[in-house]
Amino acid sequence: MTMLYRLTKVVVVFASLLVILNSSHAQDASLDIERLERATVFILQANNVGNELIVTCAGTGTIVSRDGLVLANAHDTVQSSTCPGETLIIALSVRLDEPPIAQYRAEIAQSDPGLDLALLRITRELDGRLIDSSALSLPFVELADSSTVSLDETVTVVGYPGIGNDPVSVVRGTVNGFVVEPRGSDAAWMKTSAVIPGMMSGGGAYNRLGQLIGIPTTTPLSTSSTCLPIQDTNRDRLVNSDDVCIPIGGVINSLRPSNFARPLLRGASLGLQVKDLVSNTILTPLESSSAPVFKRLFFSPAVNEAGMPASVIRTLPAGTNSLYLFFDYENFTPETIYELRVTTNGIPNPTFSLAPVRWSGGSRGQWYIGSSGQPWPNGIYEFTLFANGVAAPTARLVIGESDTSAPSFSDIVFGLLDLRGNPLGNGYVLPSGNTASARFIFRNMENGLDWTAIWYLNGTEFTRTNAVWNEGTDGSTTTSIESQTGLPPGSYRLELYVTNRLLATSDFTIAGAQQGALPEVFANLRFTTANTPEEALTAVSISNFSEQVPTLYALFDWQQIAPGTLWTIRWLVDGEQFYERTIPWSAPDSGKNYLSVLSSSGAVPDGTYTIEILLNNLLLASAQAQVGIGQLPIDRFAQASGVLMRGQIRDANTNLGIPGVTVILLNEEFSVSDFDWNNNKVFALATTDTNGNFQVDRPLRYSTKDQPVAYSAIIIANGYLPITADGIEVTTATANPLSTILYLSKD
Numbered sequence: 052m053t054m055l056y057r058l059t060k061v062v063v064v065f066a067s068l069l070v071i072l073n074s075s076h077a078q079d080a081s082l083d084i085e086r087l088e089r090a091t092v093f094i095l096q097a098n099n100v101g102n103e104l105i106v107t108c109a110g111t112g113t114i115v116s117r118d119g120l121v122l123a124n125a126h127d128t129v130q131s132s133t134c135p136g137e138t139l140i141i142a143l144s145v146r147l148d149e150p151p152i153a154q155y156r157a158e159i160a161q162s163d164p165g166l167d168l169a170l171l172r173i174t175r176e177l178d179g180r181l182i183d184s185s186a187l188s189l190p191f192v193e194l195a196d197s198s199t200v201s202l203d204e205t206v207t208v209v210g211y212p213g214i215g216n217d218p219v220s221v222v223r224g225t226v227n228g229f230v231v232e233p234r235g236s237d238a239a240w241m242k243t244s245a246v247i248p249g250m251m252s253g254g255g256a257y258n259r260l261g262q263l264i265g266i267p268t269t270t271p272l273s274t275s276s277t278c279l280p281i282q283d284t285n286r287d288r289l290v291n292s293d294d295v296c297i298p299i300g301g302v303i304n305s306l307r308p309s310n311f312a313r314p315l316l317r318g319a320s321l322g323l324q325v326k327d328l329v330s331n332t333i334l335t336p337l338e339s340s341s342a343p344v345f346k347r348l349f350f351s352p353a354v355n356e357a358g359m360p361a362s363v364i365r366t367l368p369a370g371t372n373s374l375y376l377f378f379d380y381e382n383f384t385p386e387t388i389y390e391l392r393v394t395t396n397g398i399p400n401p402t403f404s405l406a407p408v409r410w411s412g413g414s415r416g417q418w419y420i421g422s423s424g425q426p427w428p429n430g431i432y433e434f435t436l437f438a439n440g441v442a443a444p445t446a447r448l449v450i451g452e453s454d455t456s457a458p459s460f461s462d463i464v465f466g467l468l469d470l471r472g473n474p475l476g477n478g479y480v481l482p483s484g485n486t487a488s489a490r491f492i493f494r495n496m497e498n499g500l501d502w503t504a505i506w507y508l509n510g511t512e513f514t515r516t517n518a519v520w521n522e523g524t525d526g527s528t529t530t531s532i533e534s535q536t537g538l539p540p541g542s543y544r545l546e547l548y549v550t551n552r553l554l555a556t557s558d559f560t561i562a563g564a565q566q567g568a569l570p571e572v573f574a575n576l577r578f579t580t581a582n583t584p585e586e587a588l589t590a591v592s593i594s595n596f597s598e599q600v601p602t603l604y605a606l607f608d609w610q611q612i613a614p615g616t617l618w619t620i621r622w623l624v625d626g627e628q629f630y631e632r633t634i635p636w637s638a639p640d641s642g643k644n645y646l647s648v649l650s651s652s653g654a655v656p657d658g659t660y661t662i663e664i665l666l667n668n669l670l671l672a673s674a675q676a677q678v679g680i681g682q683l684p685i686d687r688f689a690q691a692s693g694v695l696m697r698g699q700i701r702d703a704n705t706n707l708g709i710p711g712v713t714v715i716l717l718n719e720e721f722s723v724s725d726f727d728w729n730n731n732k733v734f735a736l737a738t739t740d741t742n743g744n745f746q747v748d749r750p751l752r753y754s755t756k757d758q759p760v761a762y763s764a765i766i767i768a769n770g771y772l773p774i775t776a777d778g779i780e781v782t783t784a785t786a787n788p789l790s791t792i793l794y795l796s797k798d
Contacts, residue, residue, distance in 0.1 A: 210254025708743020
């Protein structure tokens, strides 16, 4: 009798399992804490000193793919002056009520030190043996769309509170605020009422569905109060302040939204890497060795699409729900520790403050921090910025008082004027020429008031106009600068004053050649492939690659870009971003064949690849290429939420657990009669241990009225009659995790 014949003839209807799945008294679905805890790891960064590992930094991480990708903070995993370790050790909880046990080694797959995020890839056993990642089947979690998180939403935070001596821990709280910065279209930070220990930095914050919505993040300054020695690193037989001190940080209340990790996860899961070259030389940002400083602090009630302030204010009316602190910064690096402390009527206000975190901007420029859509109570607010623990001057604002009759300027837009005096162009990037103009809105003005327009180029005053106002009370008007020899490319700023009080300011960039009212900064953007970067410079442009390629090159020409001009390069695959970098321009001001090189650990996967180039948040150039079928393959193992299934298989006569039983769940498209040992038909597979226990490594999807999902199951063991069943469904009423006991009869 063949196995297939036995499977189809002996259709024992999996009765006990179906009763449990469909029973009306099954408990309500709830957050599967155990799954989240098992997907949480403890990370040790260490140096190899002889045969000993000297720990330099430690933190929490979260497994985000079954094949061993771990999401963590960059500050305690990526090598730096603070954390100089070269080896990453991954420890997991074998028993959830005990400290974690070191099991693997990992490498950095993707990182963004500014965002303080890193994706690690488990590559070796603890003893150094290589691991086939495709054979791993680790518990993992899914990323939520963090833009959907709302105020007062409940969050559950999972991580390790101590330096390896404590079991995984859970704390709960609510979302009580959002912080907005220039980087990212969503909130840059979520604030929580949960009291999170510093060592849980890099762990996970989850919604009620068990999806990752944020990463608890803080970067402690290296002081004796925020670090702890744990090893006798100087071999004096004592563990004290003379030994290597591990940063532990203070209490965390800031979460980096999970959407910021999506590009890193997409790049890491596909093994994609990007580097930029000019004349085959890797470009690096221009950085200063001087101390970081803040300057020119002011407030604005709104931010426009180019990241510029709508106006400059000192007071706001009651009921305000939008406020931004703007400032200039210099000499910053991704390792700079940045903090904002806010007080209301002299009392610390943690809702609008930001605990010490890594700097996520460039080396110099303008930045803002604030919030929108969140009520600001009335009071006197003081904002103090810190860089590496050094405070900047305090900025003060009153909410609850506002003189609506005071003169105001707002909404500056730059361009080239048409015959009617209207500015043409994209508003914030102008082509090189002799004239630049700015249109702005004015209110409550009086003829006869003194007003001033000051123009700056690269931080130095370029020209100013002092005049007497004669434009009337309300409306819009323009002001311009001219140069007979041409306005040089660079970063410009306009400040508008009335009676020596700053009312509006905005930055813009002059770059590129003029094409009507628009600048042509980047040209001839194209794709090709080649064996070397040198060959790519002369290779034929290609937009459709019939098969996978080892390396994909994007090339473009550029003109009239001043050194230090901030620009952004972005890569997407199938419409989803996996790489973005904003840096000061460090190539010559004009040239050809800038190379952005996309490579993969294997071949560049099938998909539609897009490259975008931006200045001042404005898209100036883009191109697209198709590789293979032009679409990424579907990852069957990407799902992490659902019902976890586990249980025990027993002998029907002896009631003892049966080892070595194979439990097979088929994909929803297939039934038992379709089974032929084709791996594409298998949803999940498990084998019982010596006591007959098993656990399916993939959660079962919920079945709903609109989207029914039904699995088929096969249980096989040598010497026993197999059990098969079709139509297995789980719903939100199914117990989670789902535990069951099944009995097999002798053949």
